[in-house]
Amino acid sequence: xxxxxxxxxxxxxxxxxxxxxxxxxxxxxxxxxxxxxxxxxxxxxxxxxxxxxxxxxxxxxxxxxxxxxxxxxxxxxxxxxxxxxxxxxxxxxxxxxxxxxxxxxxxxxxxxxxxxxxxxxxxxxxxxxxxxxxxxxxx
Numbered sequence: 530x531x532x533x534x535x536x537x538x539x540x541x542x543x544x545x546x547x548x549x550x551x552x553x554x555x556x557x558x559x560x561x562x563x564x565x566x567x568x569x570x571x572x573x574x575x576x577x578x579x580x581x582x583x584x585x586x587x588x589x590x591x592x593x594x595x596x597x598x599x600x601x602x603x604x605x606x607x608x609x610x611x612x613x614x615x616x617x618x619x620x621x622x623x624x625x626x627x628x629x630x631x632x633x634x635x636x637x638x639x640x641x642x643x644x645x646x647x648x649x650x651x652x653x654x655x656x657x658x659x660x661x662x663x664x665x666x667x668x
Contacts, residue, residue: 549618568609596655
């Protein structure tokens with residue numbers, strides 16, 4: 530396993546074993562499992578990400594990568610292949626379309642996201658890039 534897999538696989542396993550609740554790192558029930566396709570490799574990937582459910586058909590995710598200077602790989606994968614699937618603890622597997630939010634929509638979504646998950650404000654302070662916010666809408 531790569532370092533990425535070493536970190537993520539136990540979280541994925543715990544998510545699936547506990548109906549979406551992950552005690553590791555205090556994630557609780559705030560994660561979704563994002564199934565995406567590698568932009569270059571075409572390989573199927575699964576990434577646990579903070580998912581904020583806005584309504585029955587919409588989730589927000591932020592490509593923070595913990596405040597790293599670059600966006601996470603899954604973000605580039607969503608731009609290349611926006612029709613993806615998420616797993617949620619309460620609704621199971623859902624087909625969604627990813628839209629990278631810009632302008633006022635991104636700003637409003639960021640405020641909503643950080644109000645629910647204030648720790649992301651710390652990530653914002655660690656980086657000079659604007660952290661992308663992606664809307665995942667049920668297809």
